Amino acid sequence: MITVESVSKSFNGKKAVDTVSFQANDQEILVLLGTSGCGKTTTLKMINRLIEADSGNILINGKNIQSQKVEEVRMGIGFVMQHSGLFPHYTIQQNIAVIPDLMKWDKKRTADRIRELLPKLHLSEDVLSRFPHELSGGQQQRVGIARALISDSPILLMDEPFGALDNITKANIHAEFKSLEELKTKTIVLVTHDVQEAFDLGHKICLMDKGKIIQTGTPKEMLYWPKNNFVKNFFTENRLLLEYKVATLKDLNALIDEHHFYEKLQFSEHTSVWDALQQLSADVSLSEDYESLVKAFNEYRKFQIV
Structure with a gap:
């Protein structure tokens, strides 16, 4: 469980995140949704201390992350970034093995875990010897997810993980994402600006604007019981499709x-x-x-x- 309590962050005197609070329950996908610059990525990165909060508390399973070493916090959290974030000079095998190498796994354990993950993510073993530029965008994102899953961390943070993909590839990966057993046991916080993606994947949505959370609720609650006109208008363009989906x-x-x-x-x-x-x-x-x-x-x- 992730609990964020009245967390704020400013850059050069301007508040990027303003007293944000939410809770992501065990085995829940919580989506931080909003337009560019609303503070969603900054909020996400404070959970694994890539960015340090100015004030407020972030707790993982009741333990304040500030009471732990940064390395300890990050070892328990998988992270998938925009554009896959793969190292271009590493092979796919080396990219997926980054965390196990840091954790000093033996080579056989790492190789066995990689071969366990590949079919689940619709990747063949022949990609392991390739480099990122030799893969399609969809394959690169699958590799990025494999890298985040390999150590079987209970928490997964995802920053616009499918933002660079075309609509057909994105739809296919969404379907795979929802059916992947590896993900059903994890607490996931996902950042997106894509309303349909938020509704397709999220159990709960936090809609953000200007550094604040305007409303938190299930997709159905956001659509049928909006807190104010901002929330109502945010979903107007896709409303009928979203109603069919919820x-x-x-x-x-x-x-x-x-x-x-x-x-x-x-x-x-x-x-x-x-x-x-x-x-x-x-x-x-x-x-x-x-x-x-x-x-x-x-x-x-x-x-x-x-």
């Missing part, structure tokens, strides 16, 4: 034929309306099911819109 079939139980959708069509209660519609739209024989689900969603939506 609604699950369980939300529509009273409006759909549950037996048909869950037993015949094999959907789960936790399937988002968006994912269900995507699957139904691919099969023309299911057009009636598609139409009935759209109708049910529209009925549900009437009672949610603020």
